[in-house]
Amino acid sequence: MKIRLTPMVAGVLSAALLCGLVGCSQKGLASSDTASDSLEYQQAFEEQEPSIPKTAENKDKVAKLKLISSPGGVIYTGPAFTKDGFYEILISKDVSSGTGNIAYTDYETKTRIYLSSDVNSTHQDASDTSFLPSLTGGYGIITDQQRLYVAKLGDPYLFNYYGENGLPVLYRMRLDGSNRQQIKLASNEEIVGTSGILADSEKNELYFLMTETSEDTTTKEYLAQTDFDNGTIERVCCINDFVDGFVYAVGAEEDSIYFVKNYYDSESYISGWDFFCYSLSDNSWEKIGTLNASDSYPLYRDGQIYYIKSNPFSLYRLVPGEETDEVINANLNPPYSYDTVRVGRQSLDPFFSFYFSNQENGDSARLCWNEENGQWYMERLLRDSHNVTIAGQFNDQYVVRIEDKSVDYQAPLEDGTVRQLSMLVAQYALISKEDYWNGIPNYTLFSDTIYP
Secondary structure, three states: OEEEEEOOOOOOOOOOOOOOOOOOOOOOOOOHHHHHHHHHHHHHHHHOOOOOOOOOOHHHHOOOOOOOOOOOOHHHHHOOOOOEEEEEEEEEOOOHHEEEEEEEEEOOOOOOEEEOOOOOOOOOOOOOOOEEEOOOEEEEEEOOOOOEEEEEOOOOOHHHHHHHOOOOOEEEEEOOOOOOEEEOOOOOOEEEOOOOOEEEEEOEEEEEEEEOOOOOOOEEEEEEEEOOOOOOEEEEEHHHHHOOOOOEEEEEEOOOEEEEEEEEOOOEEEEEEEEEEEEOOEEEEEEEEEOOOOOOOOEEOOOEEEEEEOOOOOOEEEOOOOOOOOOEEOOOOOOOOOOOEOOOOOOOOOOOEEEEEEEOOOEEEEEEEOOOOEEEEEOOOOOOOOOEEEEEEOOOEEEEEEEEEEEEEEEEEEOOOOOEEEEEEEEEEEEEEEHHOOOOOOOOOEEHHHHO
């Protein structure tokens, strides 16, 4: 049932920003020379699509929104995938500088390269299209398949300490790294890194959540839209005029955005989730559902909201505007005896990932249910005692994260000496879907020209 909301008083948000390190490489594989790097770059982007003009007709079209980050937030989004390869942000080889680079891994050549056409570049300054001047505060890279975007987080505390490098910044560029544009937020503004980011494919603009902290330390949350051509941000609405508290974007459909808000009743000790829908076309907010954490758990896939219930285990899709939700499976019936379920990792269509446990005997398992054939699958491959996880897919293969690689680097100290340190760089590989689910570690490795 739809519930029309009235304006409410805002609360205060305090968000922790995280920073990740991603990469893909394999020790022992030979590096390409500069000529090879240039050839691989040209081959990867020779069919770069033309820029989409912003005609008056295009500008007035109703937005068609799509969630292009993880629903858990841009800081939890891994590589940005296209049909031909994927993009990552790597910490610069000059680690102490706090800078970074955009890397591209091409499926055809199975090689990771800097997103740069300059074969003579050191890739360590702003003249290079792969270079990012600051990663302070955390970051994420995403794509709408037409453009590449980078969200560099920041907050007032980082600004006070690091100056301009502590500011939040949004970048937009073509898939080959050219034509980069940027928008810097103010020192009292933050990008909500734990919220999803959406793209308007008609205009190549982003919708995201941001907060603003006033001098009296009051914090408000806004839905904002980018205007990269003018280097500005438009505040679409103040969330706190409609919702008491702060929300996170988890999905979208046409010009509607889905949000979730965590709640907790200190008197009844009941917790759960409220779901809302905001329509861009008529500037309206509606409450579309509530889940109680005692018997339900939400999950998100392909921009839609799903939830699993216990006793018996059953899966549903929340349908905005309908009295009842869509039943995906009324009795999931996992292959072992469990009494508790939580949502597993973010999963790819047609799978849903769950974490089951038995409170009586302590048994637990991470299982994936295939919506198409109704079968259960188990992640059998391990890396460093953890499951090998699926990051993306390419035809009949998965892109998976395998063992992290240790990379040595030198860190200059204040006394003028240099200290030898190391960092872990995540690695990715291809594996057939059949081998993955059968637990056969038959990987196709990517060569690495950045961290060979």
